[in-house]
Every structure is written in structure tokens, then in C-alpha cells.
Amino acid sequence: MTEASVFEGKKAVYFTLGCKLNFAETSTIGRLLKEMGVRTVRAGERADICVVNTCSVTEVADHKCRQAIHKLVRQHPGAFVVVTGCYAQLKPEQVSAIDGVDLVLGAEQKGDILRYLEERLPLLPAERKLADAEHEAYTVPTKDIHTFVPSCSCGDRTRYFLKVQDGCDYYCTYCTIPYARGRSRNGSIASLVRQAEQAASEGGREIVLTGVNIGDFGKTTGESFLDLVKALDRVEGIARYRISSIEPNLLTEEVLAYCAESRAFMPHFHIPLQSGSDEVLKLMRRRYTTNFFAEKISRVKELMPDAFVGVDVIVGTRGETEECFEEAFEFIRSLDVSQLHVFSYSERPGTMALKIEHSVSPEEKHRRSQRLLELSDAKWEAFYRRYIGTEAEVLLERSRTEGVMHGFTANYIRVELPVEGNLDNQIVRVRLGDFNADRSALRATLL
Template identity: 70%
Template sequence: MIDTTVFQDKTAVYYTLGCKLNFSETSTIGKILREAGVRAARKGEKADICVVNTCSVTEMADKKCRQAIHRLVKQHPGAFVVVTGCYAQLKPGDVAKIDGVDVVLGAEQKGELLQYLGNLQKHEKGEAITTATKDIRSFSPSCSRGDRTRFFLKVQDGCDYFCSYCTIPFARGRSRNGTIASMVEQARQAAAEGGKEIVLTGVNIGDFGKTTGETFFDLVQALDQIVGIERYRISSIEPNLLTDEIIEFVSHSRSFMPHFHIPLQSGCDEVLKLMRRRYDAALFASKVKKIKEVMPDAFIGVDVIVGTRGETAEFFEQAYRFISGLDVTQLHVFSYSERPGTQALKIDHVVSPEEKHQRSQRLLALSDEKTQAFYARHIGQTMSVLLEKSKGSTPMHGFTKNYIRVEVESDNSLDNQVVNVRLGDFNEDKTALKGTILI
């Protein structure tokens, strides 16, 4: 038994880097500490506990993690500092050496954080507690609201794909998941707490079911039945795991939105092979075509990496032409970062930082062009929007079913409400359409 009396009236701050999954997990850690008697520190208040949930997807992410730890140690002198997440799993020794860090917890330990806090006495030297990647087995459930309108439901963790450029399988372990029954129960609880939208998160969510003998399609069908949840969004799904069956189901679903996020990474088959991706450009194009056939107004976001080893100028141009011809809505563009221990380091032809930047800028410009064209097609239409509370006197924002960001006059009584809005022209910075609420 853990003696929680030591945590009574203690305060904590939380800092999260990286993906939606990390934010979901941090929220769950916060809930665990809150139930033990720890409250969130107020702005400007010195905290007793600092929790940093790290990312390690790029070298820059590692650097930001170190900076965040140093900053929190300085801002909260004497606080008990816990570091977890991907960077902590991959480089536990390095993190433990950072001044002020007390405990470093790996992927297997983060869900049981409470038992590693002891009596909150500072350590003379940081202690790293991790499990070898091959032995990571636990699945820590997480369904978090945080400060947002929507909930984030973690349905899967880990990855078995081992793409040549990626460290995620080493940081999070092999693919695993909870049961559909447990996911349904968490979704019901979210509905009971007033949640109207749930985003399904994970590392490779289309791989759901490996540890329970179920499938992602089974999960989607079960969640669609939950009374009270009006909207689900699939955060990201590999193109080879996005089946026509799933696409067809979403097209007539009660609550799954016409919104997809599909990682492409490159539109050049030669580069996809070097990346060890499990599809080619033709398969990706077929998925986009299928979505648009049954959901013409669907929002499709796409991840692209530029400047990977082996991406020659010719290969990039080929990828650019392919992406330009896709009927997609938005590109999330990342510059390739060398990661120690990955197979990509064996590939010849290194792209210079200057060339990476140039390629990235071209794709970002293409993304803006596609997103604005998609938004413009909807001007004048009336669509349902789930509104989110505004800060101060700023306009309220919300999203349509197909993920168009809408800006309306502030009325915080409409927070977390679905309302009909007539879509007008772009706002000043073209990040949203102005809307008029219809009573």
C-alpha cells in the first residue's frame, strides 16, 4: 500500500512535450496525483512536484526536453522532479544526470508513477528506473479532458513497424492495447462528464487488437453506439491499415466525423522503400480516392517528412508532384532529424539543412494553398460547430464535422455546445472562417 498522507496539500506542475498521446497520458498522471491529494499549482506558485513528460521524435525535441527540465528546476527550487516519456525511456542515464532531476521513469513505469515518489525527499543523484524495450508489456489506460473541450482516448500504445528513421518502437515498446469493453467504459464515463467529442489516440491505432484478439474496426463500431458522444475523430491511421470497410463505415456513421489524418511521409516510392514504410504511393492515392468518393467534403490531413537520407532532388520533385495532385486538405511537414540507433543512418546521400528548409517551405506553401481552397468551398454553407470557451474577449472557436475551424462572436454560455453556424469569409490571418450563429 502507498501511504498517500505525504501527498496531502502538495502542489504539482506538469509539462508535456510532443504528441496528443503524451498530453493524454500527462492528464492521467495528473488525475492519479489529484486523487492522492496533490493539487495543481497556481500560476506563479512554487510547486512541490514537477512532472515532465518528454518527446524524442527529433534531435530538437530532445533539446526542448532538456531546456524544459532546466527551466522547471529553476522556477520551482526544491521541487521533487520526475521525468518520463520517450526521451526518458531512450536516454534515462543522460536525463538522470541533469541537475535537479530525482526520478526518471520509463514507458513501463509511468502509469505507476505514484509508487516511485517515496516521501518526496530530494535525491542527491537522479535515479533512472526503466524496463528494456523488449520487455515493455503494460498498457496504461488514459481518457483525458485536460483544459480542452474534447476528450482524448488512448486506445493503443507501442509500434511493431520499425521504420528506418524512427525511434518510437524503442521508446514505447511493441504494439499493445486494452480491451474494447474497457474503451467503451471510458467513453461512457467521458459522456457522463459532459464530453461530446472524443479523439482516438495511440502510436499506431490501426494496429489495435493485437493483444486482445479484436480489431480497430470492431472498436469503431462499438464506440459508435455510445449515447452522449456526438463526435469521434481518428487522430492518425496508417494508410495500409485504413481499410475500405472503415472508410465506408465512417461515411454513414452516427458519430465518426469525415476527418482523417493519414501519414504519407513521402510521395516517392524509392524513398518509401528506404523508410521501410508498408505501402507505396499508389496505395495511398487509392485511399484518398476512396474517401473522397464516399465523403467528398472530408478533411484529410497528411504527414510528410522532408530531407530524409536518400531523398535526392529528383526524388523530392517526384514526391512534390504526387502530393500536389492529391485531393487532401492539409500537410503536416517535418524535417528529417538523425536519430541514433536507427537504420536510416546507413543510407547514403545526406540532405543539407538548407535544402531541408527549402523543401519544407515549398510543402508548407502547398499546404496553405490546399487548406484555403478547401475552406473557401464551404463559404456560405450552414454547418454544425462544436464551440469552445474563449479566453477573455477574444472570439470563440470551434470545428465543423469536417474540421473547418470557425470563429464566432464570444458567448461562453455556448461552451461545449453544438450549434448551427453560417460560414462566412476568412478571418484576418486566414486560420478560420468567420461564422454567424443561427438561433
Template identity: 65%
Template sequence: GAEQKLNILDYLDDLHKQKGNGTIITTQSQDIRTFSPSCSRGDRTRYFLKVQDGCDYYCTYCTIPFARGRSRNGSIAEMVKQAETVAASGGKEIVLTGVNIGDFGKSTGESFFDLVKALDRVEGIERYRISSIEPNLLTDEIINYVATSRRFAPHFHIPLQSGSDEVLKLMHRRYDTALFKSKIQKIKSVMPDAFIGVDLIVGVRGETEQFFNEAVRFVYGLDISQLHVFTYSERPNTQALKIDHVVNPQEKHERCKKMLEISEKKTHEFYSSQIGKTRPVLFEHPKKGAPMHGFTDNYIRVEMPYEKNRVNTTCKILLGDFNETGDALTVTRIIE
């Protein structure tokens, strides 16, 4: 089990006793129930708090339930304690992570919404971001709460995987395009400037040209900010291997390219819509010789000349035009 990887030394003696291929099955994936909390800090100013692990969804293309086990989580009290530790160390931003974070609470009788409300009360943390959350688990009460929250950012990352209802059925996803679209519309109705990132998989088994074209039309019509596009690759022992119609590698490449072009257009349009607006920015440690950068609450990358005293501080700024490379907005002026 993945949760035992830190204890690998404990199993080495048993490995010497094995015959044949030397494989040790320590725990069947369906029996994994332990949760190992972690909160890590990368090279940026933000922290990543794992609130959940495993998944009870058996999508036809995915091996995560077999590799990571059943859905499980720590308690809200434990997560709050982790956030308080981050605040005490000077951390300002936390990203909530997990395999299926909207499923939080299954092993403790709590809920993800309860977790959001509890974390929002932790003093010292200025900003939380919710990482990938299933559309069917992103409830209206969560969206409404984020819209008025003191600390949760207007930034969502929602897996769509396909914009074709027929392909979603083949994938065994738990929603259709109508539900997905309603979630986007709900977010935008209460947070017009929210950044919305969307996961897509192209070239899955069963994705005919007709179904792909349906997906293109659907995605193009969504009021979103960015696409994260993945090219389907087959995984042993998945149910997807039983589906007819295999997409050849060249066609997968072309479909990926087409979706990425849509993504670039969506991101440029979203950035353009924010020019001239005032947003809070948390500035990060820049790389040597690079301009200072940071992200607004709604995930606009911002650049300005380096000022050491601005690192890991939040400032309200007036957003300017695109920088020279077109991947960030400039700062017209710092307001406070």
C-alpha cells in the same frame, strides 16, 4: 519502459545500489506488454482517449519501437467504459489516440473496426475523431462506416511521410504512393467534404533532389486539406544512418518551406470550398478577450462573437467568409 514512468519512485532504492553510470534497465523494450489506459482533457472541450501504445513497425528513421515497446492495447470493453465516463462528465468530443491505432486489437484479439463500431454506440458522445492512422490499416470498411456513422467525424489524419516511392522503400514504409492515393480517392468518393491531414518528413537520408521533386508533384496532386511537415533529424541506432546521401540543413529548410507553402494553399482551398455550406460546430471555451471559436465536424475552425451559453454545445451554422486573419471562417447565421 515508458509504461513504468509513473512508478519511478519504486526504483529509487535500486538506483542507490548501482555503480558506474547509475542506469537501471527495468524492462527491455521488446518485452513491454502492459497497457496503461488514459483519457485526458486539455484546455478545450475535447478529450483524448489512448486506445493503443507501442509499435511493431520498424521504420528506418524511427525509434518509437525501442522507446515505447511492442504494439498493445486495452480491450474494447475498457475503451467503451472510458467513453461512457467522458459522456457522464459532460464531454462531447473524443479523439482516439495511440502510437499505431490501426493496429488496435493485437493484444486482445479484437480489431480497430470493432472498436469504432462499439464506441459509435456510446450515448452522450456527439463526435469522435480518429487521429493518425497508417494508410495500409485504414480499410475501406472503416472509411465506409465513418461515412454513415452517427458520431465519427469526416476527418482523417494519415501519415504519408514521403511522396516518393523510392524514399518510402528506404524508410521501410508498408505502402506505396498508389495505395496512398487510392485511400484519399476512396475517402473523397464517400465523403466529399472530409478534412484530410497528411504527415510528411522532408530531408531524410536518401532523399535526392529528384526524389523530393517527385514528392512535391505527388503531394500537390492529392485532394487533401493540410500537411504536417517535419524536418528529418537523425536518431542514434536507427537503420537510416546506413543510407547514403545526406541532405544538408539549408536544403532541409528549403524543402520544408516549399511543402508548407503547398499546405497553406491546400488549406485555403478547402476552407473556401466550405463557404456557404451548413455544418455542425462544437463551440469551445475561448481565451479571455478572444472571439468564440469551435470546429465543424470536418475540422473547419469557426469564429463568432462570444455567447456563454454556446460553450460545449453543438449548433448547425451557415459558414461565412474568412475572418480578418484568414485562419477561420465566420458564422453567417446559427440555424439551430
């Protein structure tokens, strides 16, 4: 058993890059360390432990990870620096070579972070360097990543993030995630329900379901995503669930129909499109066509007319000619969606996309990205304007501005509300007004 004396009185700082799943996992690591007597540093303090949870979805992400590590090493001299996450799994030797890094943990090892810290934390810096020379990083090949590390955590936010699935079996040509996180795997419905019940007992009102490919839930337990949704909907105390992201081919008619009539699943979906060109979708090895995607969006809106639908789009992939982009742009413009999340394609070593001819210049990627971002802004504003003057229920969150609270409606409209007293984590009924000063939210008044 890990002894608290190794950790007692220590201070830690946490830095996370990337997706909501990473943030959930970092929060769980923080909770584990807190239970062992480690507290989070306050402003101006030096940490004894630095935990960096990395992303590697693009070359820019790799660069940001290196920058973050260097900055933490400078800010917290002598601290024990642990690096985990996708960048650590994909490039462990590169990460372990960064000056100041003491421990690199891959996808299979990060769930055992307490054990690794217990073994290494008592060592003096010079002794750590000696150990590093013998074994610089702890990772396993992708095929040997099997462990599902549970995570349900709140961190400093009102909503909880429940990890229901990890890994991916899809191997899209542009993506490194299957290599960084391994094959699709998941926790059991019973274990996830227990975590949701624990969140409710702690006062949680909203849970976001996170994972790499959550619609693929059930590969390791013989269950289904629909079964999971139904079971979670029965957990008392949780008023809202949101599905963080789900592949269009896995957002089944049964799941949609259930969510439309459910007690707590919100009319809010995040559905990756990646390209509005069938030719590019085929090069990407995506598992649907533009016709299929358009029909899926139409079905969402038919069952849930008020649903907020966010869509991921990648621009400038290999094979995306000017004609393909224009076709994609017009298709995306035709969709009844609320917001676009636009990413510029980044070439990743080891991916099949590198075999595709025709590359797009950085300048052209930027131009295409700006056009889609402008389209996104227009769709987002049109969606918000549709609800000005209507009534809605909002889950309020802490705000840094005194006398003002923020929150989201069921269909993910961000609201700004003047309040007296503390209504944090409360669901209130409001009337939605016009945009606030910085146009990031709609003003609202309590009813």
C-alpha cells in the same frame, strides 16, 4: 495502498512535449495526483512536484526536453522533478544526469508513478541525491515493455483524448518510437467503452482516439479496430469521434465504409504519407506505394466528399535526392488533401536510416520544407474557401477572448463565432463566412 497524506496539500506543474498521446497521458497523471490531494499550481506559485513528459522524435525534440527541464528546475527550486516519456526511455542516463532531476521513469514504469512518488517524495533533497546515486533511473529494455497504461482525459480542453493503443511493430528506418514505446499493445474494447461512457457522464461531447499505430489495434486482445469503432459509436452522449492518425494500409475499406455511415465518426482523417517518392518510401520501409496512397485518398473522398484529410510528410531523409523530392512534391500536389504536416528529417542514433547513403544538408531540408509548407497553406485555404456561405454544426470551445468562441465543424474547419453567454461544449448550427482577421478560422453566425 497509497496514502493521501504523502500528497495532501502539494502543488504540481506539468509540462508535455510531443504528440497527442503524450498530452493524454500527462492529463491522466494529473488526474491521478489530483485524486490524491495534489492541485495544479497557479500563476506565480512554486510547485512541489514537476512532471515532464518528453518526446524524442527528433534531436530538436531532445533539446526542447532538456530546455524544459532546466527551466522548471529554475522556476521551482526544491521541487521533486519527475521525467518520463520517450526521451526518458531512450536516454535515461542522460536525463537523470540533468541537475535537479529526481526521478526518471521509462515506458513500463510511468503507469506506477504514484508508487514511485510515494516512496521518494518524503525524502529530503539530500536523501534523494543519495538514492539517485544508487539507482538513477527506472527503465527496462524495449523487449520488456508490455504494460498498457489506460488514459482518457480532458485536461483543459473541451474534447477528450482516449488512448486505445500503444507501441509499434513497424520499425520504419527513420523512427525511434518502437524502441521508446515497445511493441504494439492495446486495451480491451470493453475497457475502452467504459472510459468513453465515463467521459460522456462528465459532459464530454467529442473524443479523439489516440495511440502510436491505432489501426494495429487488437494485437493483445484478438479484437479489431473496426470492432472498436463500432462499439464506441454506440456510446450514448458522445456526439463526435475523431481518429487522430492511422496508417494508410490499416485504414481498411470496412473502416472507411463504416465511418461514412456512422452516427458519430467525423469526416476527418490524418494519414501519414511521409514521402511521395516510391524510391524513398522503400528506403523508409513503409508498407505502401504512392499508387496505393493515392487510391486510398480517392476512396476517402468518394465515400466522404467533405472529409478533411491531413497528411504527414518528412523532408530531407537519407536517400531523398533532388529528383526524389521533385517527384514527391508533384505527387503531393496532385492529392486532394486539406493540409500537410511537414517535418524535417532528424538523424536518430540506432535507426537503420543511418546506413543509407546520400544525406541532405540542413539548408536544403529547410528549402524543401518551405516549399511543402507553402503548398500546405494553399491546400488549406482552398479547402476552407469551398465552405464559405454554407451551413455547418460546430462544437464550441472556451475562448480567452470575451464575446468570442471558437470551435470546429464536423470536417475540422476552425470557426470563430461572436456569442453572448456561455455556449462552451455546445453544438450549434452556423453559417460560415469569410476568414477572420488573422486568417486562422472562418467567421460564422448563429442560425
